Amino acid sequence: MAFMTTGTTSRADANRRRILDVALAELLRDPDASMDQIARAAGVVRRTVYGHFPNREALISTLVDEAVAALSAAHAAGREGVEDPAESVARSVLAVWELADRYRLLIALAQRTVTMQGIRERLAPVRKESTRLLQRGLDEGVFSSPLPAPALAYVHEQTLIAVMEAVNDGLLTAEEAGRCAAVTVLTTAGVPASGATELVAEIAD
Amino acid sequence: MAFMTTGTTSRADANRRRILDVALAELLRDPDASMDQIARAAGVVRRTVYGHFPNREALISTLVDEAVAALSAAHAAGREGVEDPAESVARSVLAVWELADRYRLLIALAQRTVTMQGIRERLAPVRKESTRLLQRGLDEGVFSSPLPAPALAYVHEQTLIAVMEAVNDGLLTAEEAGRCAAVTVLTTAGVPASGATELVAEIAD
DNA sequence: ATCGAGTTGCACAGCAGTGTGCAACGGCGT
DNA sequence: ACGCCGTTGCACACTGCTGTGCAACTCGAT
Numbered sequence: 001m002a003f004m005t006t007g008t009t010s011r012a013d014a015n016r017r018r019i020l021d022v023a024l025a026e027l028l029r030d031p032d033a034s035m036d037q038i039a040r041a042a043g044v045v046r047r048t049v050y051g052h053f054p055n056r057e058a059l060i061s062t063l064v065d066e067a068v069a070a071l072s073a074a075h076a077a078g079r080e081g082v083e084d085p086a087e088s089v090a091r092s093v094l095a096v097w098e099l100a101d102r103y104r105l106l107i108a109l110a111q112r113t114v115t116m117q118g119i120r121e122r123l124a125p126v127r128k129e130s131t132r133l134l135q136r137g138l139d140e141g142v143f144s145s146p147l148p149a150p151a152l153a154y155v156h157e158q159t160l161i162a163v164m165e166a167v168n169d170g171l172l173t174a175e176e177a178g179r180c181a182a183v184t185v186l187t188t189a190g191v192p193a194s195g196a197t198e199l200v201a202e203i204a205d
Numbered sequence: 206m207a208f209m210t211t212g213t214t215s216r217a218d219a220n221r222r223r224i225l226d227v228a229l230a231e232l233l234r235d236p237d238a239s240m241d242q243i244a245r246a247a248g249v250v251r252r253t254v255y256g257h258f259p260n261r262e263a264l265i266s267t268l269v270d271e272a273v274a275a276l277s278a279a280h281a282a283g284r285e286g287v288e289d290p291a292e293s294v295a296r297s298v299l300a301v302w303e304l305a306d307r308y309r310l311l312i313a314l315a316q317r318t319v320t321m322q323g324i325r326e327r328l329a330p331v332r333k334e335s336t337r338l339l340q341r342g343l344d345e346g347v348f349s350s351p352l353p354a355p356a357l358a359y360v361h362e363q364t365l366i367a368v369m370e371a372v373n374d375g376l377l378t379a380e381e382a383g384r385c386a387a388v389t390v391l392t393t394a395g396v397p398a399s400g401a402t403e404l405v406a407e408i409a410d
Numbered sequence: 411a412t413c414g415a416g417t418t419g420c421a422c423a424g425c426a427g428t429g430t431g432c433a434a435c436g437g438c439g440t
Numbered sequence: 441a442c443g444c445c446g447t448t449g450c451a452c453a454c455t456g457c458t459g460t461g462c463a464a465c466t467c468g469a470t
Contacts (some may be wrong), residue, residue, distance in 0.1 A: 012446055032237075034427060045448055050429070144398045146385040151371035155389060158367035159360050166356035180351040184360060188393040193349045217416060239457060250418055255459070 016052045018042050024063055024102065035059075064122065067102040072126050074099055085137030086191055090182045090200050092130075093160070097178040100164050127153055137189065144190030156185050179204055221257045223247050229268055233309060240264075269327065272307040277331050279304055290342030291396055295387045295405050297335075298365070302383040305369050332358055342394065349395030361390050384409055 022042040026033045035056055039046040053059040078095030079088035096103065131153045137143035138152075145152050163181040166172045172180065179200050186196035227247040231238045240261055244251040258264040283300030284293040301308065336358045342348035343357075350357050368386040371377045377385060384405050391401035 015446080035429090036427080046428095047430090047449075048447060051446075055429070056427095145392070146381075146388045146402065147368070147371070148376055150374075151368065151376045151385075154367040154371050154376075155364050158363035158370075159393070162359040162363035163352070163356065165363075166352070166359050169355075171353055171356045171359075176351075180356075183351045184393060187350070187395060188364070188389060190392060190398045192397065193395045197351065220416085240459090241457080251458095252419075252460090253417060256416070260459070261457095 015042075015044060015048070019044065019049055019052060019059075020063060020066070023059060024067075027060070027063070067099070068122050068126070070099055071096065071103055071123075075126055075129065079133070085133055085140060085142050086186060086189075086196075086199060087203065088133055089137070089189065090186060090196075090203055092133075093156075093182040093185050094178055094200075094204060096160070097181060100160075100167075103160070103164075127157075130156070134189065142191070145188075152189065155188060159185055159188060217257075220247075220249060220253070224249065224254055224257060224264075225268060225271070228264060229272075229307065232265070232268070272304070273327050273331070275304055276301065276308055280331055280334065284338070290338055290345060290347050291391060291394075291401075291404060292408065293338055294342070294394065295391060295401075295408055297338075298387040298390050299383050299405075299409060301365070302386060305365075305372075309366065309369055332362075335361070339394065347396070350393075357394065360393060364390055364393060 019038070019042045023033075023038045026038050026041050030037075035049055036046045038059075039049045042049070049059070053062065074095040075092050078092035082088045082091060127150075131150045134143060134152050134156075135149040138145065138149060143152075147155065160181055163172070163177055163184065167174055167177045182200045182204075183193075183196045186199070187193055191199075224243070224247045228238075228243045231243050231246050235242075240254055241251045243264075244254045247254075254264070258267065279300040280297050283297040287293045287296060332355075336355045339348060339357050339361075340354040343350065343354060348357075352360065365386055368377070368382055368389065372379055372382045387405045387409075388398075388401045391404070392398055396404075
């Protein structure tokens with residue numbers, strides 16, 4: 001099998017991939033899910049998981065790295081070439097929304113200081129970009145809030161989480177949720193409800 | 206010691222109280238804190254804790270009950286005799302803010318489905334009151350949001366959490382935080398920033 | 411001084427999870 | 441048909457936490 005530089009997925013690779021995906025889902029449900037739970041859910045024996053990842057920490061770490069990368073990309077992609085802060089925020093929220101589940105994992109894990117204290121640091125760049133954007137909006141008078149930009153960033157983050165929960169509990173359909181989240185975030189930033197609704201509707205064709 | 210119906214606190218009672226208080230703080234820091242960690246932090250041996258609570262579950266349960274009761278009381282007290290939904294919400298937020306830490310424990314524990322799946326149910330009454338209030342505001346046109354009232358309640362809840370985090374991280378002083386949280390919550394509900402700021406300033410003498 | 415509730419220290423059994431070692435097995439490519 | 445990689449199914453040692461039992465001790469109250 002000398003060369004397999006291109007898209008060849010030996011069942012080993014496929015397994016590794018599936019383990020990661022399943023682990024994500026499983027840890028989402030229960031941040032304390034054991035290696036055994038994860039392995040079984042992936043249709044594999046515990047021993048096999050250890051064949052791919054030296055230990056639990058490594059598995060989670062890989063997961064977090066992937067999520068951070070995807071999130072960061074979506075966040076950036078949403079706002080490139082846009083100068084209006086409000087539109088920029090709206091587009092970012094809509095873009096990030098696709099990664100809702102992965103994002104939730106990050107949060108769920110970030111809240112457990114014990115397991116992984118380094119997550120906050122890894123997420124810092126994204127948060128910083130977000131803060132910078134909000135700051136610009138506040139400076140330009142597009143946004144308005146009693147909170148300083150960094151704090152507002154926290155609120156926006158948690159707002160997304162809250163809307164996700166609402167979807168989970170059936171209070172909202174997944175389709176409308178993205179737009180609702182975007183409008184709500186803008187509103188929280190002090191953009192008048194009417195304008196926010198209009199802007200988001202316009203963006204999300 | 207026949208009668209001690211009144212304020213007598215045998216050191217047993219005092220210990221029990223202290224264990225509860227310390228456990229609250231400890232579990233706040235680490236939801237997985239062991240009975241030993243809690244006991245030591247309370248200046249007591251693990252065995253003693255088991256003298257007061259049959260098991261870990263009972264300890265946490267007591268804690269949750271206390272927090273729910275306090276929270277519920279504050280929430281209700283803040284809005285009695287007020288008919289304007291906006292003012293009602295503002296007062297509730299300011300009142301609840303005092304219990305910030307206890308509230309955080311609830312959330313931290315509620316997120317771990319494993320440990321205690323009954324918390325959501327116990328919090329339901331408070332959440333329901335909150336939702337009712339928001340619904341009234343939406344009906345009267347005081348509030349405005351693309352989200353249905355129950356979902357908006359989630360967002361408000363998470364907004365408070367986010368502001369608490371901001372305080373923890375030194376982005377905000379504890380004094381201003383309460384008012385900021387109130388203004389932000391109102392803003393999220395669609396109340397114009399100017400009006401919200403004014404209203405809150407007026408309430409918080 | 412004595413009683414007793416509360417506390418302590420220690421020991422123990424049990425359970426659940428982690429990480430590792432090793433022999434056997436199955437299938438895919440050549 | 442052979443070889444090899446990945447997988448499986450055990451086994452094991454180790455760790456950390458829970459909940460309980462019991463004897464000894466410390467105080468305040470009587």
